[in-house]
Amino acid sequence: MAIKTFTTGEVLTSADTNTYLANSGLVYIGAYTATAATLFIDGCFTSTYSNYFITFQSTSVTTTGSFQFKLRASGTANSANYYYGGLQYYTTIGATTQQGSNDAAMIFSAASGSAMTYSTIQVSMPAVAQPTSIIIDSSSYFSNYAGASIRGYHGLSTAYDGFELTMNTGATIAGTLRIYGIRQA
């Protein structure tokens, strides 16, 4: 529903503009750029929003492997109870399936060397003590690899306030995380 409907000839005031800026569809929460084996943002999941949109761009990794997503509470990552399934895409054969049950993390896109990757991560209700839905879509290009679509959930009924990304090979990642809350009304 529109915050306000303007009529012909009406003046768009600074107050109107500020209201629209404060009520965009995606509300910026924070960003972080670093080079490390673990990249995280804490204090980003709160009671203000139910659902979140995260973008992740990497510019290099030190060892070929797959990215992993984990939820964090009070500075500690949860490394169990990730259930997921999806597809890994290749330019040569189309796709293969990938799945995990009670895994230590949700594994998503692969990355190698200085090949850039881009992923979007949607997280639903992480700050509420109930299972958390997670949807990850990624593109990457190296060898015959093209990206991934992974969806699933973290099964514990725990409230989380942050998340982290690592690689399953323990590699160092150079990348940028951005997180937005999805406006609810």
Added chain:
Amino acid sequence: MTRPIISGINAETGEIVERELNDDEYAQNLADIEASKGMFPDDLAG
């Protein structure tokens, strides 16, 4: 041997943390690496 680095920010306070993994984090890091052996993307040949 130097441990891997964990780096991040608290979106509420703006505090940036960058340090080596602590004992628990390092143990999990090693467990993740062990669990990944034989998994994707070793089959990238497609």
